[in-house]
Amino acid sequence: MHDKITALRMERQHLIRPATQDEYADLYRDLSPGYNVYWNGFGNPPSLTYRADFDDMEFNRRRQASRELVKARLIGGNLGWIAAEDLELFACLYRKPLTKFAGRQQILLELIEREGPLNIQQMKELTGLLVKEITPALHRLQEAFLLYEDQNEGQDDRGWYRLGEMFPNVDFERYSRVDALKILLKRFAYRFVAFYIKQAKSYFKLPEKEIKAALGEFAETEYGYILKEDFELLKTYAAEPQHSVFAMHRNDFLVKADEHILKEKYPHDYPDTLDYLLIDGEWRGAVVGKFRYSPEVSDVIVDLPSEEAYNRRGEIIAAVKRLSGKAPKRFQGEEIL
Numbered sequence: 001m002h003d004k005i006t007a008l009r010m011e012r013q014h015l016i017r018p019a020t021q022d023e024y025a026d027l028y029r030d031l032s033p034g035y036n037v038y039w040n041g042f043g044n045p046p047s048l049t050y051r052a053d054f055d056d057m058e059f060n061r062r063r064q065a066s067r068e069l070v071k072a073r074l075i076g077g078n079l080g081w082i083a084a085e086d087l088e089l090f091a092c093l094y095r096k097p098l099t100k101f102a103g104r105q106q107i108l109l110e111l112i113e114r115e116g117p118l119n120i121q122q123m124k125e126l127t128g129l130l131v132k133e134i135t136p137a138l139h140r141l142q143e144a145f146l147l148y149e150d151q152n153e154g155q156d157d158r159g160w161y162r163l164g165e166m167f168p169n170v171d172f173e174r175y176s177r178v179d180a181l182k183i184l185l186k187r188f189a190y191r192f193v194a195f196y197i198k199q200a201k202s203y204f205k206l207p208e209k210e211i212k213a214a215l216g217e218f219a220e221t222e223y224g225y226i227l228k229e230d231f232e233l234l235k236t237y238a239a240e241p242q243h244s245v246f247a248m249h250r251n252d253f254l255v256k257a258d259e260h261i262l263k264e265k266y267p268h269d270y271p272d273t274l275d276y277l278l279i280d281g282e283w284r285g286a287v288v289g290k291f292r293y294s295p296e297v298s299d300v301i302v303d304l305p306s307e308e309a310y311n312r313r314g315e316i317i318a319a320v321k322r323l324s325g326k327a328p329k330r331f332q333g334e335e336i337l
Contacts, residue, residue: 005223006281007239008230009193013254015246015278018053025083027051030187033072033080033090034060035251039274039291040324045069046081048253049323050246064151070167071151073142076205088170093180095172096143104129104137109146117150117159145172181206181214186227192257193234194224202260203253242280245315247287247323249275258283266301275323277302277316287320287328299330 010016019027027048028034034046041047045060046069052059060081063069069081074094082090098105107127112118115126123134138160141147148163163170175183181204188203189195200211218225226234248255255262255276262276266286274295277285279302289298300320302309309316313331321327330336 001221001223001234003242004234004237004239005194005226007242008234008237009191010242010244010281012191012193014048014051015244015281016240019048019051020053021059024048024052024054024056024059027191028060029083029086030191031253032082032086032187033074033078034069034082035080038250038252040294041249041251049249067166071149072145073139075203077139077143084167087167088172088174089180089183091145091170091172092175093177093184094143095145096140098140098144098146102137102140104133105141108134108137109141112147112160112162117161117165119159123160145170177210178213181210182217185211185214186217188257189218189225189227190230191253193230194221194226195257196224198260199224199257203257244278244280245312245319246278247275247319248278249323254278262286266303268299268301270298275320277319279304279312279316285316287324289328295324295326297324297326297328299333300328302332 014023014027031048034048036042036044036046037049045057045064047057047060060069064081068084070084070087071079071081072087072090074080074090101109108123111123111126118126120131120134120138123129124131138147142149145163148161148166150159150161150166184204185200188200192199197208197211201208204211215225217228219228219231221231250273262283265283266273268286268288270288271290272288273286274289274291274297275287276283277287279285284304285300285302287297287300290296297320300316302316304312309332317327317331317336328336
């Protein structure tokens with residue numbers, strides 16, 4: 001069963017066969033929020049690395065420009081990009097209402113309500129506040145879904161709007177928190193196939209008790225929770241043997257779901273873990289070094305048997321280079337000549 005789950009996960013993640021544009025919208029929705037490539041993708045549109053048979057970064061740039069993708073502060077207070085039609089759904093789950101406004105929050109909200117959309121420089125000029133005072137107040141208003149940060153062309157000079165002005169039909173009472181989570185958890189399960197509560201907690205950054213309350217439509221198995229229809233599907237599903245190597249950046253959907261174990265699984269003395277290695281559909285290593293203006297790729301750590309690690313050394317190094325654009329300096333601690 002484990003092999004079947006792994007194979008179906010790789011298939012549904014479109015890591016076996018990249019998605020066409022027709023398939024991509026559903027894939028993006030299920031893997032939302034979308035993020036840019038960790039560290040060296042700052043300011044770029046979100047992308048689903050390896051999963052599209054076209055340039056999805058450019059595709060999502062166009063979707064940003066037409067506001068089909070919108071920016072929101074969601075999971076763990078982090079920014080992510082979601083489809084505009086899902087704004088209400090995510091808001092019902094992640095919105096942090098403000099019952100009492102701090103001084104700067106009140107000043108900025110009233111200013112935008114009075115003056116209309118403003119960028120941070122304009123707010124600074126009109127209020128006399130410093131940027132470091134304005135920014136956290138805006139972020140908190142964003143978490144409350146009172147303000148919307150418009151970034152429709154990736155520009156630095158971004159306007160801040162009342163969310164109700166940009167999206168007047170968003171109803172914060174449309175879903176209860178548990179109903180919103182049920183919908184998002186089913187999407188997560190479809191692409192992950194089988195999951196444990198700690199994986200859902202790691203991805204959604206929600207308490208375990210909330211996740212447990214949303215599990216009514218799943219079959220509980222020794223391999224984790226599975227959609228009931230997938231539990232039946234797996235009985236007859238023919239799993240293809242997996243042979244692939246992917247270096248997955250730290251904002252990837254699969255990494256986010258396993259963050260709680262990956263951070264501990266590959267200890268090292270380097271400043272940073274750059275990426276994780278998904279080999280034949282399983283986590284089998286890490287790429288380590290230091291994040292600078294671009295990643296400094298120092299070493300590759302794998303937990304494969306030594307002979308297999310040696311035999312697959314070339315494809316592992318190629319996978320690292322494919323993501324970072326650089327070959328590592330070492331493999332298993334030994335310098336690459």
